[in-house]
Amino acid sequence: xxxxxxxxxxxxxxxxxxxxxxxxxxxxxxxxxxxxxxxxxxxxxxxxxxxxxxxxxxxxxxxxxxxxxxxxxxxxxxxxxxxxxxxxxxxxxxxxxxxxxxxxxxxxxxxxxxxxxxxxxxxxxxxxxxxxxxxxxxxxxxxxxxxxxxxxxxxxxxxxxxxxxxxxxxxxxxxxxxxxxxxxxxxxxxxxxxxxxxxxxxxxxxxxxxxxxxxxxxxxxxxxxxxxxxxxxxxxxxxxxxxxxxxxxxxxxxxxxxxxxxxxxxxxxxxxxxxxxxxxxxxxxxxxxxxxxxxxxxxxxxxxxxxxxxxxxxxxxxxxxxxxxxxxxxxxxxxxxxxxxxxxxxxxxxxxxxxxxxxxxxxxxxxxxxxxxxxxxxxxxxxxxxxxxxxxxxxxxxxxxxxxxxxxxxxxxxxxxxxxxxxxxxxxxxxxxxxxxxxxxxxxxxxxxxxxxxxxxxxxxxxxxxxxxxxxxxxxxxxxxxxxxxxxxxxxxxxxxxxxxxxxxxxxxxxxxxxxxxxxxxxxxxxxxxxxxxxxxxxxxxxxxxxxxxxxxxxxxxxxxxxxxxxxxxxxxxxxxxxxxxxxxxxxxxxxxxxxxxx
Amino acid sequence: xxxxxxxxxxxxxxxxxxxxxxxxxxxxxxxxxxxxxxxxxxxxxxxxxxxxxxxxxxxxxxxxxxxxxxxxxxxxxxxxxxxxxxxxxxxxxxxxxxxxxxxxxxxxxxxxxxxxxxxxxxxxxxxxxxxxxxxxxxxxxxxxxxxxxxxxxxxxxxxxxxxxxxxxxxxxxxxxxxxxxxxxxxxxxxxxxxxxxxxxxxxxxxxxxxxxxxxxxxxxxxxxxxxxxxxxxxxxxxxxxxxxxxxxxxxxxxxxxxxxxxxxxxxxxxxxxxxxxxxxxxxxxxxxxxxxxxxxxxxxxxxxxxxxxxxxxxxxxxxxxxxxxxxxxxxxxxxxxxxxxxxxxxxxxxxxxxxxxxxxxxxxxxxxxxxxxxxxxxxxxxxxxxxxxxxxxxxx
Numbered sequence: 001x002x003x004x005x006x007x008x009x010x011x012x013x014x015x016x017x018x019x020x021x022x023x024x025x026x027x028x029x030x031x032x033x034x035x036x037x038x039x040x041x042x043x044x045x046x047x048x049x050x051x052x053x054x055x056x057x058x059x060x061x062x063x064x065x066x067x068x069x070x071x072x073x074x075x076x077x078x079x080x081x082x083x084x085x086x087x088x089x090x091x092x093x094x095x096x097x098x099x100x101x102x103x104x105x106x107x108x109x110x111x112x113x114x115x116x117x118x119x120x121x122x123x124x125x126x127x128x129x130x131x132x133x134x135x136x137x138x139x140x141x142x143x144x145x146x147x148x149x150x151x152x153x154x155x156x157x158x159x160x161x162x163x164x165x166x167x168x169x170x171x172x173x174x175x176x177x178x179x180x181x182x183x184x185x186x187x188x189x190x191x192x193x194x195x196x197x198x199x200x201x202x203x204x205x206x207x208x209x210x211x212x213x214x215x216x217x218x219x220x221x222x223x224x225x226x227x228x229x230x231x232x233x234x235x236x237x238x239x240x241x242x243x244x245x246x247x248x249x250x251x252x253x254x255x256x257x258x259x260x261x262x263x264x265x266x267x268x269x270x271x272x273x274x275x276x277x278x279x280x281x282x283x284x285x286x287x288x289x290x291x292x293x294x295x296x297x298x299x300x301x302x303x304x305x306x307x308x309x310x311x312x313x314x315x316x317x318x319x320x321x322x323x324x325x326x327x328x329x330x331x332x333x334x335x336x337x338x339x340x341x342x343x344x345x346x347x348x349x350x351x352x353x354x355x356x357x358x359x360x361x362x363x364x365x366x367x368x369x370x371x372x373x374x375x376x377x378x379x380x381x382x383x384x385x386x387x388x389x390x391x392x393x394x395x396x397x398x399x400x401x402x403x404x405x406x407x408x409x410x411x412x413x414x415x416x417x418x419x420x421x422x423x424x425x426x427x428x429x430x431x432x433x434x435x436x437x438x439x440x441x442x443x444x445x446x447x448x449x450x451x452x453x454x455x456x457x458x459x460x461x462x463x464x465x466x467x468x469x470x471x472x473x474x475x476x477x478x479x480x481x482x483x484x485x486x487x488x489x490x491x492x493x494x495x496x497x498x499x500x501x502x503x504x505x506x507x508x509x510x511x512x513x514x515x516x517x518x519x520x521x522x523x524x525x526x527x528x529x530x531x532x533x534x535x536x537x538x539x540x541x542x543x544x545x546x547x548x549x550x551x552x553x554x555x556x557x558x559x560x561x562x563x564x565x566x567x568x569x570x571x572x573x574x575x576x577x578x579x580x581x582x583x584x585x586x587x588x589x590x591x592x593x594x595x596x597x598x599x
Numbered sequence: 600x601x602x603x604x605x606x607x608x609x610x611x612x613x614x615x616x617x618x619x620x621x622x623x624x625x626x627x628x629x630x631x632x633x634x635x636x637x638x639x640x641x642x643x644x645x646x647x648x649x650x651x652x653x654x655x656x657x658x659x660x661x662x663x664x665x666x667x668x669x670x671x672x673x674x675x676x677x678x679x680x681x682x683x684x685x686x687x688x689x690x691x692x693x694x695x696x697x698x699x700x701x702x703x704x705x706x707x708x709x710x711x712x713x714x715x716x717x718x719x720x721x722x723x724x725x726x727x728x729x730x731x732x733x734x735x736x737x738x739x740x741x742x743x744x745x746x747x748x749x750x751x752x753x754x755x756x757x758x759x760x761x762x763x764x765x766x767x768x769x770x771x772x773x774x775x776x777x778x779x780x781x782x783x784x785x786x787x788x789x790x791x792x793x794x795x796x797x798x799x800x801x802x803x804x805x806x807x808x809x810x811x812x813x814x815x816x817x818x819x820x821x822x823x824x825x826x827x828x829x830x831x832x833x834x835x836x837x838x839x840x841x842x843x844x845x846x847x848x849x850x851x852x853x854x855x856x857x858x859x860x861x862x863x864x865x866x867x868x869x870x871x872x873x874x875x876x877x878x879x880x881x882x883x884x885x886x887x888x889x890x891x892x893x894x895x896x897x898x899x900x901x902x903x904x905x906x907x908x909x910x911x912x913x914x915x916x917x918x919x920x921x922x923x924x925x926x927x928x929x930x931x932x933x934x935x936x937x938x939x940x941x942x943x944x945x946x947x948x949x950x951x952x953x954x955x956x957x958x959x960x961x962x963x964x965x966x967x968x969x970x971x972x973x974x975x976x977x978x979x980x981x982x983x984x985x986x987x988x989x990x991x992x993x994x995x
Binding site: 525526527550553554556558559561562564571572574575 | 833836962989992
């Protein structure tokens with residue numbers, strides 16, 4: 001066990017390309033935690049999709065041993081946190097597990113809006129923050145301007161910001177010294193009952209579920225019987241370790257320490273991020289504040305393109321769910337798409353990540369249906385039920401009224417883009433709550449319906465602000481509104497996978513956008529195809545896809561027969577990526593692309 | 600069955616005479632051209648010097664090799680294609696035809712066709728080709744308009760084409776001419792006028808091809824780069840197709856295949872072999888063949904590059920690059936793809952291996968794109984310009 005006075009726990013807050021991962025790599029190297037020959041770039045971003053998208057989805061951590069210039073040995077724990085709003089809760093838990101943050105800013109680019117949301121999370125968590133200016137060796141670096149900007153925009157004293165080049169290694173020793181001397185040590189009572197926060201958990205094929213914890217009070221040892229306070233489940237600790245970044249066994253973890261354990265836990269979903277872990281006997285009665293069970297907020301259907309792949313999809317979803325407690329699923333049957341699953345996600349990025357992993361790691365071709373939020377249906381008989389899937393909408397005569405989830409959105413944006421952001425929020429049925437300025441940045445708060453946000457709000461926000469806005473939200477509750485189910489009919493046949501709940505006032509606009517998009521996405525057929533949006537029996541938008549009139553190979557003689565046959569094989573493969581609705585083939589991309597609106 | 604069983608009183612049984620051998624077609628590929636046309640994706644090459652003697656020997660050797668496989672079957676047609684076969688030395692044509700006759704024998708009504716360019720140098724050899732046995736010439740006129748011919752990269756002019764056509768009609772029993780339409784900036788009116796002239800000059804057979812931009816051609820590259828302008832949109836393409844059908848029908852040369860028009864009886868019997876699923880031997884670089892041997896349908900393909908083909912024939916005694924026994928389903932798919940190109944359609948009996956097609960054919964029939972009658976399946980007037988889409992709907 002380490003004396004808390006010799007521990008420093010920290011995270012790194014940075015805009016996406018400002019060098020967070022490179023700095024983490026340098027710290028790992030400079031402390032000799034990983035031998036140079038074993039280094040590969042961005043060692044902490046372990047998932048292929050994380051590396052590709054340049055985002056962190058799971059919290060990663062590493063424990064570094066550092067002998068400071070004062071001759072003392074310190075233990076430094078770096079937690080690398082996810083940076084996307086879908087994982088805002090996970091971020092907030094990671095932030096609560098450490099006492100300080102390094103705020104890494106590119107010395108030529110300056111503070112970017114996306115840095116702000118995370119830095120405010122760090123401030124909320126009571127962190128001591130050390131500004132670090134990276135890439136100071138670039139010709140365009142302007143540390144003075146960026147220092148002033150940090151003070152102006154964030155309100156942090158940047159006069160003794162550390163100047164570094166993570167790429168060349170310049171200034172890395174100064175960062176380590178700043179961590180030791182400027183960040184506070186953790187506090188905690190070694191003699192109090194055990195109180196540890198569950199920061200993260202994941203499935204390891206050899207070890208089963210691995211749980212990452214931060215000990216607040218007390219001491220945990222290998223062999224201890226522990227209780228998860230939210231679930232009440234009791235386990236015996238089989239293995240206790242720290243991450244360097246590989247697991248290294250340790251006998252005990254005391255206050256301020258961060259480590260992992262295994263305890264024959266079968267599924268990741270048996271562990272809840274933010275839960276408090278204590279001893280089975282003589283444990284604490286008061287859990288740590290802030291625990292929230294994971295609540296999927298966006299639902300969609302996932303169907304195999306090839307119906308024969310349903311069992312493979314089931315296996316894949318079950319395996320993924322073992323490693324992701326925040327993702328829920330149940331079987332669904334669609335008239336058009338056959339057997340599949342209705343799945344719940346933390347947000348749209350989470351949805352895309354899961355879908356990508358299913359397609360890539362399990363080699364499946366999937367159709368994704370319109371994402372939907374959870375509506376509350378208040379029935380005439382006084383009961384209330386959740387609606388996860390617009391296809392399940394009961395007969396309207398039975399429904400008294402419908403409520404939809406609302407969020408409070410916080411958007412930070414350079415003021416030149418403010419007008420576009422306000423327009424976007426208004427268009428999405430937003431109600432402005434607050435507007436303040438910090439330097440040349442505006443902070444707006446909006447009350448928005450979640451269903452206007454789940455489709456493409458974040459994409460639109462990034463596009464209208466050229467990426468300079470940051471966005472965060474929390475669900476605030478449910479409110480009644482004039483909501484209707486809109487159906488899409490292709491050649492007169494309703495396509496259940498495309499039906500959605502919309503606000504009555506927005507139905508025409510959405511319906512028009514959908515039918516226009518579908519007109520582009522559906523290939524022409526040998527007959528004309530009406531594409532309609534309808535509410536109840538009433539058509540509110542219509543487009544007609546004209547009939548194909550000429551499609552014939554001019555020359556086809558003996559030598560062309562083989563070529564034609566090979567082309568046919570390709571066409572057969574192409575047709576597998578289509579779904580047939582009545583006489584019409586709809587490509588699978590249409591199901592998700594049709595939902596992305598341009599306005 | 601004879602009642603009473605075999606009896607010593609009856610004369611010994613005489614076996615039935617062997618069924619008449621199925622006729623066979625022979626395709627001969629001559630891969631060389633004087634210049635490569637920008638729209639052409641055929642296996643054609645421009646060579647500075649051709650070893651005519653060597654090519655002659657190789658083609659003759661291939662005939663002998665194939666004869667050993669097919670056994671005795673009379674040739675119903677021979678077709679010299681290319682490339683530009685009218686660049687062949689007449690001696691080569693003569694040697695190939697002699698070898699073919701010696702190998703298989705010709706049916707009395709054998710049809711021997713050669714593709715030719717209207718350039719005067721080629722036309723100068725017409726009589727020699729006729730003397731060697733060519734009875735039908737397929738002349739690559741392509742356009743009756745000088746500007747259009749230049750745009751298509753052709754080496755001849757319209758007057759040269761008219762002269763070649765007159766000469767060909769004097770020299771050969773049967774003449775066909777090829778035109779390309781749906782060209783850059785071509786209006787339906789201009790095409791109607793050009794086609795009307797072609798119908799006056801024609802002898803009984805026309806091949807009328809809508810210009811197709813193929814990958815791997817100069818036009819393909821220009822089109823991708825956005826530098827091939829004035830190609831017809833779908834409306835104009837349909838108008839041009841309709842003009843083509845209307846004028847040829849009025850002149851008594853209706854389409855018997857998507858792009859081929861003939862006075863009844865003047866159809867290309869050689870090409871009908873392809874579309875009707877008959878057997879043919881293909882020799883020369885890149886030539887494909889189809890042979891039914893021992894109850895299986897074989898697809899053969901020759902080495903594509905001319906030099907490599909020549910070396911293969913000389914070196915290992917065969918120009919063949921690949922052969923494959925088509926599974927019955929694929930053979931039937933091919934029958935359908937080829938057969939539906941014909942106005943007469945395809946026998947439904949040949950489509951057995953495709954299984955029950957009712958669910959696919961029914962809606963297309965209801966849509967008025969296909970008809971089934973007299974045991975045959977064929978595309979209607981509305982269905983024919985949509986044939987590729989129809990085939991996808993049936994087979995994909």
